[in-house]
Amino acid sequence: MQYFYKKNVIKLIIFIFFSFTFCSKNFFFNIITTTGIIKDAVKNITKKSIQTTSLMGAGVDPHLYKATQLNLKQLNNSNIIFYNGLNLEGKMSEIFKKLNNNKNIYAISNSINIKNLIRDISFSSSIDPHIWFSVKLWINTIKYINNVLKKKITVYSNFYQNNTNLYIKNLKLLNKSIKKNILKIKKKQRVLITAHDAFSYFGKSYNIKVKGLQGISTVSEFGIKDIIELINFIILNNIKAIFLETSIPDKPLQAVIEGCREKKYNVIIGGGLHSDAIGEANTFEDNYIGIISSNTKTILNTLK
Numbered sequence: 001m002q003y004f005y006k007k008n009v010i011k012l013i014i015f016i017f018f019s020f021t022f023c024s025k026n027f028f029f030n031i032i033t034t035t036g037i038i039k040d041a042v043k044n045i046t047k048k049s050i051q052t053t054s055l056m057g058a059g060v061d062p063h064l065y066k067a068t069q070l071n072l073k074q075l076n077n078s079n080i081i082f083y084n085g086l087n088l089e090g091k092m093s094e095i096f097k098k099l100n101n102n103k104n105i106y107a108i109s110n111s112i113n114i115k116n117l118i119r120d121i122s123f124s125s126s127i128d129p130h131i132w133f134s135v136k137l138w139i140n141t142i143k144y145i146n147n148v149l150k151k152k153i154t155v156y157s158n159f160y161q162n163n164t165n166l167y168i169k170n171l172k173l174l175n176k177s178i179k180k181n182i183l184k185i186k187k188k189q190r191v192l193i194t195a196h197d198a199f200s201y202f203g204k205s206y207n208i209k210v211k212g213l214q215g216i217s218t219v220s221e222f223g224i225k226d227i228i229e230l231i232n233f234i235i236l237n238n239i240k241a242i243f244l245e246t247s248i249p250d251k252p253l254q255a256v257i258e259g260c261r262e263k264k265y266n267v268i269i270g271g272g273l274h275s276d277a278i279g280e281a282n283t284f285e286d287n288y289i290g291i292i293s294s295n296t297k298t299i300l301n302t303l304k
Helices: 002-028 036-046 069-076 090-099 135-152 154-182 200-206 224-236 251-262 288-303
Strands: 030-033 051-054 080-083 105-107 191-196 209-214 241-245 268-273
Touching: 030 036, 036 051, 036 080, 036 135, 036 154, 036 288, 069 090, 080 090, 080 135, 090 105, 105 135, 135 154, 135 200, 154 200, 154 288, 191 224, 191 288, 200 209, 209 224, 209 251, 224 251, 241 251, 241 288, 268 288
Parallel strands: 030 051, 030 080, 080 105, 191 209, 191 241, 241 268
Antiparallel strands: none
16 A cells, blocks of 8 residues: 555656756747737647737837847847748848747748639739638638648647637637628628728628728839729729728828718718737737738628
8 A cells, every 4th residue: 555655756856857848848838929929829739828918019010020139139038030021021021030940940831732812913912911801711821821830839739729610610610600791791791991901802702892092012113193993992992991901090081071062972981990919908809810800890880
């Protein structure tokens, strides 16, 4: 009896030792993401098992973002880096190239089959980077992130897989809900006009026409000619509302509204949409499902 007692005590001590050792290492293990949207994807897989930090906060435009000295330190001290790719974080491209030699750095857009990407020759990479606006495509990135994490943090492999399965189930429900709600809008009214052309994947996935004042990137130039063309499009197609974006100044679209009024046509602001960033912490929109659901609700309530 005493033998078995001692044997069990020894097993318990060994278990506690290895658990403490791993947890101690794990405490210093950290993941860096560029955007809050990607951070949310990682957190839904890892929960509280790993420290995850986003370089860009709520409402930050990734097209214009420049890494700070603190960001460079964070990146160099990280164990895994996830970024969108397709030149979304255009001003950080050189940093990613340098880190690629000695860091575990992954572009989640690599998970998307090239035939499903939307091309646009006006953008520097010739491909629209806003892949998260198709929930179906975003599920591919979740699987990709999960596979990376399971290989790098094997002890949590089953835990991550179970979390991924549950999250994907919720995303599939979200996808069905969006399709159902967009169908409530009359086909002629399914036109989404925004500050920049970030919603093409949304339009393609849910059968709604999209048009932006700027191109795919907020870095792209636009002028009076673009404003006039958009004004004429709105009037010709009897568009009743345009949408602001939470991460982009509303001044350019205000000029469009004023231009419509000068031509005796009234177009309203349909609300603010989350395009390139999640919302403030502790709000409904501080996560991916939140921003997509909120956007869909805003579009539906305005256009139906």
